[in-house]
Amino acid sequence: MNISNTGSVATSPAFDPCHRYSVLDDAWRAANNTIHDNYNILKCDTNVYWQGWYRMFYQGTDAHMPEYCVRMNRCGSHAPLWLNGTHPRVGEGIVTRQVCGHWKWGSSNAEDCCNFANPPVRIKACPGNYYVYEFERPFYCYLAYCTDVGDIAFNMKAPEPTDGPTPQPNIGTTARLPSSVFYPFGPGDSYSSRVDDGSTSINTAQSFRYFRQALTRIYYLI
Structure with missing residues (x-):
């Protein structure tokens, strides 16, 4: 598999996305978050209403998409979505990059780092050493965008302490x-x-x- 910069410089929006973006800080998107085959907890970004630009965080720290093939069953989903190319540098403007989903195919269950060719994303490198992304909805479930967290240990944020025991919700009730x-x-x-x-x-x-x-x-x- 060849890792390449796919696409070209894209048309700039009427505003600077470095200053107008939403925050994407789901802890479960961590590339070292391994999930098990439990459909009750699987995430799918097809169900997300993506609109505008996003800046990625993990545990309050700036993060970005991984530029390497992420193992299957990571990032809270079956097929993790990773960037098949490199991030732009400051001054290069908005670029388009290919996104791949790692999954298996055929009767042999052979793994393919780019089994799912996701719609490309637009990216801009911003002053201050961070990136903003214009994400697109994946074609299928279960696929989800990954956050490269490096050597940071995966940690879902614990709930805030309460004065008493936490009520347990019952399905079918409020x-x-x-x-x-x-x-x-x-x-x-x-x-x-x-x-x-x-x-x-x-x-x-x-x-x-x-x-x-x-x-x-x-x-x-x-």
């Missing part, structure tokens, strides 16, 4: 989480009775995924 946010768990955004619980609901502009359900409503306490 659960009270430590953050005092109410999430509907039932299919079709259904929820159990909230009589006298004091919660308020709001609708979201975009649906979000929670426990593999597409939801559009959040419950919270005022």
